[in-house]
């Protein structure tokens with residue numbers, strides 16, 4: 001995740017760079033509690049549906065996992081789905097999680113965050129609720145596969161604001177909804193939304209099947225220009241909206257290029273030091289995923305690479321146990337190839353989202369096809385680019401039969 005607003009602050013009110021310590025990194029854990037969901041989103045990486053799925057963690061298994069996560073000392077836990085509120089013991093799990101982690105967040109489609117549910121979310125003391133919206137009105141409903149989803153999600157936003165819960169909108173940028181970005185930022189301002197998260201499309205689950213809908217590079221650049229403008233207003237004019245982006249770490253390089261055009265060398269060097277300390281893509285290092293079946297992955301999109309299962313092993317043991325893919329992902333510099341391997345900014349970006357390279361080429365270290373920076377911008381010789389080929393009609397994960 002690229003914290004655009006935070007790094008914009010570094011240009012306005014610089015603070016010293018903090019580097020990671022030498023010890024093992026405790027990851028932010030994104031935990032998909034259930035695959036069940038009342039919506040049917042076109043880019044859903046878990047390929048959820050409104051049915052019960054077999055094999056999900058029992059209540060006791062979930063509580064044991066929470067105990068281990070708490071003892072391990074993870075910095076943050078994000079409860080996700082499917083729709084996490086569709087899990088019958090969701091509130092018991094959330095209550096048990098609250099004293100065990102510093103930062104507890106809920107990632108939801110928002111349609112069930114209302115009335116008594118919203119009261120319970122507030123009562124548990126979630127630090128943050130992220131609600132997914134993929135456009136205004138009917139556009140959102142088309143992406144989410146259910147009429148009325150936009151109105152219901154907006155009710156969820158308002159229910160959070162009414163209860164003083166920090167709330168954000170989560171938006172996945174595609175060719176079909178990029179025009180809605182200005183209106184969504186306006187919606188944030190009108191509703192007093194605290195945070196805006198722009199996610200780039202990842203080719204996993206239905207997001208892989210529909211990868212032909214990924215935003216063209218020029219659209220991504222235009223979207224970033226808009227977000228940078230808004231983040232600048234937040235930093236310079238005290239109009240707060242915390243803007244973050246996800247799943248395309250080249251955003252950090254694009255922002256650095258913007259800074260080069262507007263700030264002096266010393267300030268840009270300071271920003272670059274902060275970005276290098278962050279290091280870009282954090283799959284397998286600063287982020288981890290537990291899926292609905294208890295399988296542990298390097299991030300939420302690597303469903304076909306499993307480190308182990310919390311039903312039979314502790315998460316903390318799996319994460320520190322020398323898994324070969326985790327070791328490779330944690331190597332700096334990473335063994336990147338092609339354009340990413342030659343890039344002058346790979347220490348900032350970290351090579352971006354490896355699952356996209358894997359989905360297109362079968363090689364997790366090939367270049368990320370979603371890098372929207374030009375050859376000149378990243379200091380590489382002009383050459384052929386990896387092009388986005390259509391989905392081949394077969395998911396890499398045989399369990400994903402609801403495509």
Ligand code: SF4
Nearest residue numbers: 340343349351352371
């Ligand atoms: S070429 Fe690769 S490493 Fe460089 S900015 Fe683009 S995605 Fe990141």
